[in-house]
Amino acid sequence: MVPVNPLFRSTALVAALVTGALSLTGAVIAQDKVITHPQGETTISGVPEKVLTQDWAAFDNLNALGVAVAGVPSSNAPSYLADKLPADALQIGSLFEPDFEGIAAAEADVYFVAARSAAAYETAKDLVPTIDLSVNNTAFISGIKHNIALLGEVFDLQAKAEELNAALDAKVAEVTAAAEGKGTALVLVTNAGKLGVYGPDSRVAWVYNEIGMPSALDNVKDGDHGGDAVSFEFLLEVNPDWVFVVDRDAGTGENNGAAAALLDNELFNQTNAAKEGHIVYLDPQASYISMHGYQGVMLLLDQVLAGLNG
Structure with missing residues (x-):
């Protein structure tokens, strides 16, 4: 048997301890987030990877932040978003009638509803972590900014969200x-x-x-x-x-x-x-x-x- 250098053992032990510490640190970074929205609170684990939405405004906001979307409504796609839709996106039902079987089968990390699809929340929340992004029309711009900031938190894109909201504030000021x-x-x-x-x-x-x-x-x-x-x-x-x-x-x-x-x-x-x-x-x-x-x-x-x- 070839003798093992004691220094190697010490180095290996230190490496193992560092790796373990990094793993623990990673677990803290990826800890659950509790997201408050108009219909309650939803817990999201880490940064969602597979994303579904039943609302075109939510898709618009996600796309503005650079978040890939795996599932979208099957109807009424706005023409200004046409070139932003992924060719292989799942079709998960109309704006008013979600395909709950398809949504459950998708095994997504998060599902966004709003406005016309807000009523789907009660059923969807038992299938997939669901967040309602509905906006009060009497506080229109602030509602959009709130959702951009919220999505920035969900996807760890806070800096991008701040950039978008600053641009929106500037545009509103210009039009005003x-x-x-x-x-x-x-x-x-x-x-x-x-x-x-x-x-x-x-x-x-x-x-x-x-x-x-x-x-x-x-x-x-x-x-x-x-x-x-x-x-x-x-x-x-x-x-x-x-x-x-x-x-x-x-x-x-x-x-x-x-x-x-x-x-x-x-x-x-x-x-x-x-x-x-x-x-x-x-x-x-x-x-x-x-x-x-x-x-x-x-x-x-x-x-x-x-x-x-x-």
């Missing part, structure tokens, strides 16, 4: 400055040939609440789909200085260009907004389908800014 003194605004929604108005509780409430354009209409009863129903005669009476248009038909993929055709109307063309060319058609999917998505809101803010400065 451009909107100052520009007059009153209305956000119109067109839906199957009908007109509605979105107000300070709607899916585009940031036009009023965050960039500070005063509403041309004092009281608005927000409706999820068609807003507060109005007529062309009423619009002429209210006579807004600016009109921002959400084409719901185009947003749901039913009839592109329906809003522009509907608003080519003798009465509407007499409003200050129409006469001055102060009509901005918002991206229909960013404003209707994925309204709480980071990249979508940045796109919409850019469209509003271009309109105001045009």
